[in-house]
Amino acid sequence: MAQSYASNMFEVAHTVGTVLCPMCGVSMPPNPANICVTCLRTQVDITEGLQKSVTILFCPDCSSYLQPPRTWVKAQLESKELLTFCLKRLKNLNKVRLVDAGFVWTEPHSKRIKVKLKIQKEVMHGAIMEQRYVVEYVVEDHMCDSCSRNAANPDQWVASVQVRQKVDHKRTFFYLEQVILKHSAASQAINIKQIHEGVDFFFASRSHALKFVDFLGNVVPVRGRHDKQLVSHDPKSNHYNYKFTFSVEICPVCKDDLICLPQKAAAAMGNIGPLVLCQRVSNSLLLLDPQSLRSVFVDATQYWRTPYKSLLTSRQLIEYVVLDVEPEHTIAGNGKFALAQVQVARVSDFGKNDLIFTSKTHLAHLLNPGDHALGYDLYGANLNDSELDKYKNLVLPDVVLVKKSYEEKRQKRRGKPRPWKLKNLPMEVDVVVKGRTDEDKRINDYEKFMDELEEDPELRANVALYRNAEYGEQSDIGSMTDGEEPPSIPIEELLADLQLEEDDGAAENVDENMEDI
Template sequence: MAMAQGAQGPQDMFTVPHTVGRVLCCMCGVSMAPNAANMCVACLRSQVDITEGLQKFVTVLYCPECGRYLQPPRTWVKAELESKELLTFCIKRLKNINKVRLVDAGFVWTEPHSKRLKVKLKIQKEVVNGAILEQGYVVEYTVEDHMCEKCSRVAANPDQWIACVQVRQKVDHKRTFFFLEQLIIKHNAAASAINIKQMHEGVDFYFANRSHALKFLDFLSNVVPTKSRHDKQLVSHDTKSNTYNYRFTMSVEICPVCKDDLICLPQKVAAGLGNIGPLVLCIRVSNSLLLLDPQNLRNAYVDASQYWRVPYRPLLSSRQLVEYVVLDIEHDRGVGSSSGKFALADVQVARIADFGKNDTTFSGRTHLGHLLKVGDYALGYDLYGANTNDLELDKYKGLVLPDVVLVKKSYEEKRQRKRGKARPWKLKALPMEIEPSAGGKQDEEKMVGEYERFLEELEEDPEMRSKIALYRDAAYREQSETGSMTDGEEPPSVPLEELLADLRLEESSRAESEFDEDMDDP
């Protein structure tokens, strides 16, 4: 063993470590690692400035009304402070930046009101004898206020519009417009509108360009079943250049059938849908109507063209819903008794309003067998006591109407103790001018009640919530309920994971600056 170790010893003695050679700088004589120029970094930078010819100061135009920046020649770009969109815009404004290699870029924090943007760039360029030099420098952007063409036209005359889209629905509630407003906000469909006015039966959208109005009209036809009519009015005519100026008005009518409405289908329509119904419920409204027969769970889709070919109105609407209590329920186990999220069941119910007055009960079939149990409350249409004056219904000879058609489970009793309290979420609203109504305070109270019911419907319907954006309410403070008795089942609410953060860039930039100061402190 000792001899073996002695044999390996001389081999280790002849191992020569690898060392990197160093040379002297040809200008200052400092020892350095060799490079193609044989100059140290300090001398190389003193001899060559790779930022020469690049812009250090740039002026950009900003519209304070709409918050957009001018991308020459005529494009206006929407960008928030210290966003990646603004960083891309700033880099594109630099001339000759393509002659160097851009390695890194980032904002240098400035006061939001300083009208200055500073961007720190790190670039590389090949210099003497193929040596690559890397250098950083700061570009300062001076922000000058300049109103864009659209905003200047609105400021000069708010009524100076080119195209108007008049959206109307002939119903006695605003549920559709509440939902449509949230869809418009989520998809930013009314970004080009110069003015929005809330009218008696709908909303008017004003645009400075006809193409913007046509784009908005196309959006409406993709989210709700509509029909439209186009008109134009001559404003001025130049006989020398043969040019005409028109104002375009586009009237849009939304289908009067809404979610949860009870419909009696015309005989021609029912036959075309496979003899469904004729009493059906509208369970979903998008660019088409989803109709469900609560007696056998058969459903059919009706698009806008099919509806307007043979239009019909609801037999009973959601304003006529009556609250019932479930006395007995027997689930149907036969073939076809369940379809998707519905299940058939035979129920026995009684009206809440009849308690203490009579012992009248009603029996029928419902599609809510998966939700209801004995003791639950449900909302439905009272066909036993309703005065249905419908011409289409009279055409069906020998049709036996059910006493009750249940529509959805009711949480009214459980909501009583929570009504009036703040919610942890909120919705955004369009900047609309509200036309004063003749009803005054009565109409305002009606609007507040309808909006509250719309919020409750959002809490009950996850599929409806998935189409819009809900935001966390920063002002919400959770209140602990003391002394309240609960029966173990709470009304539906919006899960926190579905809420979006309502980001404010001023607060986030202030928080980042405070964090940077804390990190700089020893």
């Protein structure tokens, strides 16, 4: 205690000395330059040599700015993209240290953009000086190449991508449309036209078309070919102008289709099947044998090496009533499927006959007596398939169940708005497609596609769903139910359909802008 008391007695408080500024005589703490801040600013200007005014080119049609030499950047007023673009246009900014940056509000129609910068620089024997200054950007209107070409001739295109699928429904294109929207894959398309059996995408550049074709190959199993046509030739400069056409064919096998595999393809897959169900369509096909729960992935290369068509499609599904379920102990697919012996009867046979079918199904974890299920009626189907005839002594099941049905419960809410909605591509519909019958089929296919989104969480993982503002009763939005009610989409998966508007009276927070750069 005595030792600590003695040490406290001899502690000396440290005081910071002051010096006089040699220019104005003001007392100040010492610094490496020994000059006060006010006098130092009169002697040194760290913004010397930095740009105070810059001219930028703006395309009013597509709201993009020219990043020399030929890149156009889309950005809204007072956005982080525009702030990044403005900072990149400044020369010699690397000679100083940028501390902060933010917009100074200007009239939106003034063709002026002002950015306030705070920089630091070492001056006079290591002294760090900080200073703010404003850079004014003069905006000049100048149409980009694609907009000027489109303004001169709206139908002028350089490359087109023709997407086709030889099936009798449009559900694949509905799914493909949502994936394209989510990833903005068709943002460079100058026109999109819906025609019979597919959609045409038109681009102003061949590279944009190639990028879109690569995107399609990563989403669905496709094969394609390309061709070019000479438009003009300048013999003096030896310059050629071509129009490029890319033809993309999507695999005709769709989700829930029943397939009879060719013998060669079945042998390559480990003698699976030969009757299999298509469970998933992505850049590869997921095929499932409902009798043994064996599954296999088939990519585009394997499929087009030995192509095959669907034996029965989803348009031929029939509704059944489950009478009895006897589960087996076989479980596969990470618990997604389980085998069971079921007794079912067609809904259309009620009151007409007592025909009951017994079959094996992979839906033991979903079906209970009294439930409805959709399946293929092989007992009454007229099958005419060359691959099926090649199998000798093949015993076909009477029924192949595909999925649980909620159609009876969905009839109560038909015509009512859903709590969620989808966005659509700006397509032009060909005159030939605008028939009354085709329109009814399209509406029916679109309704079935939306039902599939509610039933399949994996399918809607690649789709952007938005809250429907017209749906007033938000309390009805639920999660996946226990089977007594049709599945619905949880509210956590829905996105708010935001409409960004300019706030004339609000200034951008400078510190938040710097964090986003």
